[in-house]
Amino acid sequence: EVQLVESGGGLVQPGGSLRLSCAASGFTFSSYWMSWVRQAPGKGLEWVANIKQDGSEKYYVDSVKGRFTISRDNAKNSLYLQMDSLRAEDTAVYYCARIRCSRTSCYIDDWGQGTLVTVSS
Amino acid sequence: DIQMTQSPSTLSASVGDRVTITCRASQSISNWLAWYQQKPGKAPNLLIYDASSLESGVPSRFSGSGSGTEFTLTISSLQPDDFATYYCQQYTSYPYTFGQGTKLEIK
Numbered sequence: 001e002v003q004l005v006e007s008g009g010g011l012v013q014p015g016g017s018l019r020l021s022c023a024a025s026g027f028t029f030s031s032y033w034m035s036w037v038r039q040a041p042g043k044g045l046e047w048v049a050n051i052k053q054d055g056s057e058k059y060y061v062d063s064v065k066g067r068f069t070i071s072r073d074n075a076k077n078s079l080y081l082q083m084d085s086l087r088a089e090d091t092a093v094y095y096c097a098r099i100r101c102s103r104t105s106c107y108i109d110d111w112g113q114g115t116l117v118t119v120s121s
Numbered sequence: 122d123i124q125m126t127q128s129p130s131t132l133s134a135s136v137g138d139r140v141t142i143t144c145r146a147s148q149s150i151s152n153w154l155a156w157y158q159q160k161p162g163k164a165p166n167l168l169i170y171d172a173s174s175l176e177s178g179v180p181s182r183f184s185g186s187g188s189g190t191e192f193t194l195t196i197s198s199l200q201p202d203d204f205a206t207y208y209c210q211q212y213t214s215y216p217y218t219f220g221q222g223t224k225l226e227i228k
Contacts, residue, residue, distance in 0.1 A: 035217075045157075045165065045208055047217035061216045095164055105171055107155045107212045111164035 002026040002110045004096045009115030016086050016119070022079040022096030022112055030054075030074040033099035035108055036081050038092035038117075046092075049081065050099065064090075086119045093117075123147050123211050127220035133228040138199045142223045144192045144209035152188045153213035159222075160205045168207075169194065199225075 008020040020036070036048040049070040050059045058070050069082040079096055093114040100109040124147035134140050144154065152172035157165035167176045169185035172192055182197040196203055204227050209220040 044222045045159075045210070045219040047210075047219065050215075050217075059215045100170075102171075105153050105212060107153075107167075107170050108157075108210070109167050109170070109176070111166075113164055 002098065004098065004110060004112030006094065006096050006112045006115035009094065009117045011118045011120065012086055013121050014087060014119055017082070017084045018086065018117060020081040020083065020094055020096075020115060020117070024077045024079065024096075024098070027098070029072075029077040033101060033106060034070075034072060034079045035097040035099050036070060036079075037095045037097055037108070037111075038090075039095070039114070040089075040092045043092075048094070051079070083117070086117075088119050091117060091119045122216055123150060123214060123218050125209055125211055125218050125220040127207075127209060127223050129223060130221065131224045131226060133226045134199055135228045136199050136201060138228075140196050140199060140225065142194045142207055142209075142225075144187075144194070144220050146190045146192075146211055149189045150211045150213040153211060154185075154187070154192050155210045155212065156183075156185055156194045157208045157210065158203075158205045159208065165208065 003025045005023045012018050035050045051070045067085045071080045095114045096112040097108045098110040099106050126145045128143050154172045156169040159165040168179050168183050173185045184195050206222045206224045208222050
């Protein structure tokens, strides 16, 4: 059974930093692209970032470029999101997600339960 | 960026009804579209990928269709467990983008 367990969320002041972690189990972590998706309170889903199996490719939504960094440690079956220069609009539940790739497409197929990040003074 | 627009935003229906949710893309995305179901306080759950492929374990009353810019999610006979919010998402190009969601409510 696929398990994705996020941690590291909490309350942080504007301009501060936070590092989210996602512990993966139940599948061969090093074989999958991984993703972070967020959801502001009462709002819809917003894709944040993707990372390739070996970490050699990373993609971000424009609103977090230069502030957030996605990374992974395949030896520890872990995904990370380093969030710097946090703003109030970054307040959201952050989901770790697995990406399934066929020969022709890659899409999110499994999600963690999420960790809440609140940016407020 | 590719904009995804769902309609309606809210849908009221009864158990046993057949319902359809529409998702439109601002440009062609071929069939690179997924549908997710989300219940309050829970993570989303994959229902449909590649516009019309049913995810393993998802009941057959869910179906997806469409290609290019217009897509639909159909639930053939609503069950009590189906009342939730549904999102479409394109994965043809970065940034991946989601529709704003359709909340399916009990009439």
